Amino acid sequence: MKRYTYLLTLLVFFSCAGEAQIFKKAQDLLGGNAAFTKEEAANALKQALEQGTVKGVDVISQLDGYYKNPEIKIPFPQEAKNVEDKLRALGLGSEVDKAVESLNRAAEDAASEAKDIFVAAIKGLTIQDAINIVKGEEGAATQYLERNTTSELTAKFSPIIDASLKKVDATKYWGDVMGSYNKIPFVKKVDTDLTAYVTQKAIDGLFVMIAKEELNIRENPGARTTELLKKVFN
Known part of the structure; x- marks a missing residue:
């Protein structure tokens, strides 16, 4: 019974099929050669x-x-939207x-630093963590990473972005824009912590993209590129 429940939840995570189809797939696996262990299933999830x-x-x-990328492009800060509108006018x-x-250039500059942080968090997944993700709602894996990496990502990104903002002249451009705006008579001055x-x-943009990749692996069998992924999830 435990094996049946585990396989069923595993299938729910990696399939968008209807309930009847999920039960059929679970039955097929249980009646066939589902020759993998929970450890292999957890490792497959880590690979994914x-x-x-x-x-x-x-x-x-x-x-x-x-x-x-319109999904994650970094716009003017919301509190500075009036600044943008006024200056364009x-x-x-x-x-x-x-x-x-x-x-956006500063964000692109820092993003590559996320890779090692994510990989370390994934390698630290226990079998129980993997089961919880499998049993969880859509996006459960992304939410796990968000909970376990955001603090470290913030600490890692902040100095890199601060340096990048200077390197790509964002600090200068921002200073020019804010300086121009704050000289306009009777406007409320805006002072945004640009690095933060x-x-x-x-x-935020990073997790938007991670969520898309999670969904891709879940829905698209062609995205499962290792032998272990194919063995467990096909």
């Missing part, structure tokens, strides 16, 4: 997560990984565009 996170990180750490849109591009803002948005 590592594959997905590495791919996600590789995509967004390239040039335009953030900037040309005054014909200073090019300054705004430079500032936005530089924020970009760090948070960069991490």
Whole structure:
């Protein structure tokens, strides 16, 4: 019975089929050669997560990984939206565009540092962690990583992004934009912590991409590229 329950939850995680189809697949496995252990199943999940996170990180750490991806592009801070609108109305849109591009460049610069942090968290998964993820809701693996890596990612990203903001002249562009805005008579001055803002948005974007890769591996058999993944999840 325990084996049946485990296999069923495993199938729920890696299939979007209807309930009747899931039961049929579980029965087929139980009546056939489901020759793998819980340890193998947990290791397969680790492989799937590592594959997905590495791919996600590789995509967004390239040039335009953030900037040309509308899902994760870092915009002007919300509290500075009036700044953007006012400056564009005054014909200073090019300054705004430079500032936005530089924020995204800084995020792209830092993103590659996430890979080792994710891999370490994945390798630390216990069998019980793996079972909990398998039994969990859609996105459970991404949520696990978010819970277990966000603090470390923030600590790692913050100095890199701070340096990157200076390197790509984001600090200068931001200073120019804020300086232009704050000189406008009667406006409320805006003072945003740029490093903290970009760090948070960069991490948010990272988990958006990880969630997409998790869903891909779950729904797409072709995304299971190792022998262990095929053995357990096909």
